[in-house]
Amino acid sequence: MKLIKPFRGLRPTRELAARVAAHPYDVLNRDEAYELAKDNPHSFLHINKPEVDVDPALSVYDPQVYQKGAENLKRFEAEGILRRDEADQFYVYQQQMGSHIQVGLVAVASVAAYEAGLIKKHEYTRPEKEDDRVHHMDALSAQVGPVFLTYKAEDGIDALIAGVTSNDPEYDFSADDGTRHTFWLIPDEGVRSALEEKFNALECLYVADGHHRSAAASRVQKLRQDRNSAHSGDESYNWFLVVLFPHDQMQILDYNRIIKDIGSHSAEGFLDALREHFDVEEADDHSSAKPAAAREFALYLEKKWYRLRVNSSLAANIDDSDPVQSLDVSIMQQAILTPLLDIKDQRTDKRIDFVGGIRGLQELQKRVDSGEWQAAIALYPTSIESLMDIADANEVMPPKSTWFEPKLKSGLVTHVLD
Secondary structure, eight states: OOOEEOBOEEEEOTTTHHHHOBOOTTSSOHHHHHHHHTTOTTOTHHHHSGGGGSOTTSOTTSHHHHHHHHHHHHHHHHTTSEEEOSSOBOEEEEEEETTEEEEEEEEEEEHHHHHTTSEEOOBOOOHHHHHHHHHHHHHHTEEOSOEEEEEOOOHHHHHHHHHHHTSOOSEEEEOTTSOEEEEEEOOOHHHHHHHHHHHHTSSOEEEEEOHHHHHHHHHHHHHHHHHOTTOOSOSGGGEEEEEEEEGGGOOEEOEEEEESOOTTOOHHHHHHHHTTTEEEEEESSHHHHSOOSTTEEEEEETTEEEEEEEOHHHHTTOOTTOTTTTSHHHHHIIIIIHHHHOOOOTTTOTTEEEEEGGGOHHHHHHHHHTTSOSEEEEEOOOOHHHHHHHHHTTOOBOSSOOEESSOOOBSSOEEEOO
């Protein structure tokens, strides 16, 4: 079964690419997106977070929001901000954050391969977030945010990609966070064919980031197939927008938690309860509390940071042969969230939320000090090898176990659902 293929991308002009490129929809809240978009009519946030252009009293899930996104996409095309390539293309997308460089292939991936388990998942999705992407994708008739896929690195693919990056790029700019984004077309049909052949010879692909987008693409495919009495399987809705990076270029950061309340526990009572399974030590600040290895955690509670290390009693009960249960996020669930806080499902419980490691532990401290949340827990990053082991075992991680950086910009290329 074919895993990927080229497609006719909808892209910004070379002159406007840097102004169009925007953060992914899920790393900004509504107010942050509004501030970034209000003085930039070319920002792709008007399309991938169209709540910035409607009455703030409306829910971000209101149908008017999705309709506004569709209107804005049509406006960008009508004004020539975005133009569609005339023929099917692959694209190469390089990101550089500090000393870290990753280079991926932009393509569309098969929904059928995803449903057959050849594009492997490692997380469940949150229902309201998945519904949001279904409504957005269907209203716009486009996939505007790529799914971040990885694969086991292959020398032949690396060589072909390196050959492309030796040419002049189509786009090359640095974003406001200092990350450099470089984007190439592949004019050589022979190179495109070789890339397609090598990728489709891979045993499987892995969803690294974008579980909601890939699940939504599968649902939209079913919706559109049901509406199309002449469905043939060749329609563009049978594919979804992806960028594929080799596993040895992946950079995973911590993905941390904030807790609404610690239930009936006092702060000292909660710390005492933690001591059953952890060595607990007060830290000077967030820097000294930050986990330095697996099975270390940081806790922020009542304006103090603590280091938590799994003690010998808990370690003896961890099955290291189980790729899921031995994860730090699973240890946190089993030893802290469920028994002490009665938080049993992180996907649906409103008493817990997630903060990406790119924001730093100081962001956790800020959220708790605001009074809206009572505590925060920071973790050590999950490895890419753990992710692939879990996906290969047809298991899933607890939600929000991985935070990949740098994030893919939205707007550099869109997949239109004709």
